[in-house]
Amino acid sequence: MLPKDFTPVSTVQRYFYALRDSDMWQTINHLQVMTARQIEGREARSSAEVIDSQSLKTTESGGPRGYDAGKKIRGRKRHIITDTLGLMLFVTIRPTRSPQQVQMAELINARDGLVRDRTALKNREKNLTITLLKRQCRQRLEQIDRHIEALDAEIASLIAADAALARRHQILTSIAGVGTLTANQLIATMPELGSLENKQAAALAGLAPIARQSGQWKGKRFITGGRANVRQALYMPALVAARYNPDLQAELLTG
Numbered sequence: 001m002l003p004k005d006f007t008p009v010s011t012v013q014r015y016f017y018a019l020r021d022s023d024m025w026q027t028i029n030h031l032q033v034m035t036a037r038q039i040e041g042r043e044a045r046s047s048a049e050v051i052d053s054q055s056l057k058t059t060e061s062g063g064p065r066g067y068d069a070g071k072k073i074r075g076r077k078r079h080i081i082t083d084t085l086g087l088m089l090f091v092t093i094r095p096t097r098s099p100q101q102v103q104m105a106e107l108i109n110a111r112d113g114l115v116r117d118r119t120a121l122k123n124r125e126k127n128l129t130i131t132l133l134k135r136q137c138r139q140r141l142e143q144i145d146r147h148i149e150a151l152d153a154e155i156a157s158l159i160a161a162d163a164a165l166a167r168r169h170q171i172l173t174s175i176a177g178v179g180t181l182t183a184n185q186l187i188a189t190m191p192e193l194g195s196l197e198n199k200q201a202a203a204l205a206g207l208a209p210i211a212r213q214s215g216q217w218k219g220k221r222f223i224t225g226g227r228a229n230v231r232q233a234l235y236m237p238a239l240v241a242a243r244y245n246p247d248l249q250a251e252l253l254t255g
Helices: 009-021 024-039 099-125 131-160 163-173 180-189 198-204 228-244 246-254
Strands: 049-057 066-068 073-083 088-095
Touching: 009 024, 024 088, 099 131, 099 180, 131 163, 131 180, 163 180, 180 228, 228 246
Parallel strands: none
Antiparallel strands: 049 073, 066 073, 073 088
16 A cells, blocks of 8 residues: 555556656666675675575466476476565566476476486497396386387477467477477476577576686686576577577577
């Protein structure tokens, strides 16, 4: 509720949304943080930051919501970035993963395990000399192939049953170099995709170079952190896109 001496709610909302959409609130917070750090005898800009997330229940009847299977909470996820003094640098709220995305992630993890088993069996098969062991190895490989096909079919049916996931999958696979498996991984394990800025998405995937410096010393930057499964899924598509995607080729040449 607003204080009695405020203007009507609709007027306050209009001004608030205008300031929000122009990033004015972020600018005000940024200046306040820099001032507070200088008062504490620190550099105005922080060199280390802390990231945290929390799943929150929502009571609204509408709006985007998801399900956090780990905490068994249906609602949204709050992401907060602070400096080492605890001063808030950035906050955003996004829906948690939908039940379909949770199921997809579990199916993809099972598929990845089968692929690792298949690779190990194929390597072992090269050194087998006993006929019985060779036959058992071939049977196990055939079984793994059938299980992988069944998992792929189940994942495809989950996507087809959800219009939003199907649309997202269509957009991802329309990108040169991104195939079905990569699109499945991105949909299941990176639900924030599409609601992030480019640099935020890169950091979340662990593809953003992280600065390594202290005082006057500056080290070489490396990509680290983030979601390793997303980073691994993007490795081969990135190599292919670097050769066959004209937009990415132009970006590499100008960068």
